[in-house]
Amino acid sequence: MIGDSLQLRVWGRVRQECEWSLEGLRVLPRSGSSIAVRDKASRGRSLRDFTGVSTRELLSRIELAADAAYAMVHGNDDYSICLPLSRFAGAGALLADACDSVTLNPEQGAPLRLLVPDVGLWNSVKCVRGIEFLAKPWPDFRPKKHSR
Numbered sequence: 001m002i003g004d005s006l007q008l009r010v011w012g013r014v015r016q017e018c019e020w021s022l023e024g025l026r027v028l029p030r031s032g033s034s035i036a037v038r039d040k041a042s043r044g045r046s047l048r049d050f051t052g053v054s055t056r057e058l059l060s061r062i063e064l065a066a067d068a069a070y071a072m073v074h075g076n077d078d079y080s081i082c083l084p085l086s087r088f089a090g091a092g093a094l095l096a097d098a099c100d101s102v103t104l105n106p107e108q109g110a111p112l113r114l115l116v117p118d119v120g121l122w123n124s125v126k127c128v129r130g131i132e133f134l135a136k137p138w139p140d141f142r143p144k145k146h147s148r
């Protein structure tokens with residue numbers, strides 16, 4: 001699932017499973033978040049402006065089950081992170097599709113990258129393909145590869 005063929009699947013503790021295409025996500029209200037990124041060449045940091053759909057905006061369009069308390073965000077290669085809803089929907093959290101007004105490239109996590117400011121860029125999920133809402137955390141809050 002790369003480029004415009006993305007289908008973001010939402011399932012788990014929701015009233016109705018749903019999917020969004022990348023094009024469908026891009027017509028939703030846009031948000032931005034500035035995040036410090038390590039510059040390998042200068043060994044310093046610079047602020048990068050990421051834009052996309054805020055996780056709050058996405059949540060406003062999903063009817064969660066009453067017991068939904070966690071969001072497990074799945075990327076390619078079975079890389080996932082499980083976050084409490086309060087962090088998933090925190091200030092500045094978004095599903096980014098652009099950085100500094102340019103569409104993300106594969107190294108940056110194209111087509112969608114989860115950015116949660118207090119989680120850190122190095123722990124963000126690249127190539128997001130799905131969000132599973134859970135009643136309990138699984139397996140824990142640290143990103144890891146796993147299989148079910």
